[in-house]
Amino acid sequence: MRSPSPTPTPAPSLATAALCAAVLLVALPQARAINCYQCNSKVDVACAELEPPPPNGTERYLRLCKDGPDGEPAFCRRSVIKVLAANKGEGETRIVRSCGWVKHKNECYKFDDDDHHEHVCQCFSDACNAASGPGHAHFLASLLAPALALALALRR
Template identity: 40%
Template structure:
């Protein structure tokens, strides 16, 4: 009987981890040049914000667009934002490059905290490991 409660607690904690609001960098280098050079240590940046919009029940993710006009100096623009709908050609946790006659574009889509910069965060991994250890300790105490 106690095992059922422990499994229930583990499932609840796991869902709680998944249900946390994701934080993404949200800015555009055309409006603010500082947006172009964000790193993992910039989590105190004013651009690092929760994706707290209305996403029609879909899980938000982070997105980064890098667009350059070919043959034009200083033409690279970086747009970092939250997304919730994937285009048919987009896949989670990947980057896709595309070239046209005048533009080069890279689109990166990711599902981790602040991942729309060059670095990754380990917060979800930490919570998952913590939840697992908590359940094992609880199991040993109860059973």
Template identity: 40%
Template sequence: MVNQFLLTDEITVTTDDFLLCQEEEAKGDTKMKISELYLVELILVLVQFYTANAIKCFQCDYSKPGCADLTPKNTSSQYYKECTPINGTAFCRKTRQSLLFREDIVRITRECGWITHKSNENRCFKYDTQHKFDTSCQCFEDGCNSAFTLSIPTYLMSATTAAIAALYRIF
């Protein structure tokens, strides 16, 4: 039995029409809820992507007190900061500069980097001139450019290279 309702002289609505209309409305609500869910999911993915790319590095140089002695545990230090995204994914860098004419002068710089050195993306690389010897290390974890980033083999290579450079000056 189909119930009919007379709304005006010209429009008649059955209960089946009314139920069908309610079903369509419910489907519309579902579609809206699903699209809202996708939007929330997209926002969460973007937030996670941003936080995954935000790395914290020690950022200071030899002129700042305490910069040379930072350890990975110094995360409350004023020098421990999030890298500002510029071009590409940020990473941490530590550069140790020795002046060849003054062996007692060593300059340490800790900073963020955005362009990795192409010869070795995960380790250290060296470059020197007649007056200075530099070792620059790049790393990709929070606080990895602390005072203990360089490994023993890197120190040995640095010492060996410095000794060869000193011998070269003598002869």
């Protein structure tokens, strides 16, 4: 007696593939490893005007961030700090690019005191703390992929 032939498995549709890609795209920023620019323009003036993408000399500042002391996932931070001169209100502006572990409720925020003014932005994708500040390309891409998947699914 002959055994039955196996039933062929149907190939995934384009909509299914697009939906899987969308899920991966949205899930990728949740990965715990992140590479951030890490430098201080007081120590290295080239830090003030980083313009990605490498290779253009900026790759030497791009380093893997470690998780925080209590296991908090790292993210990138860019701070513009104006150190005030005593009694003059003028001073030196510094750019500090670093890793962070304690998230602020806002993407960007300001802190001022008698000694300095600080404008800080946090971002959550590789190399996002370059000169242009936090990018929104990932956010737009995360909206585009599900919209494409939905459009393809509705087209059927």
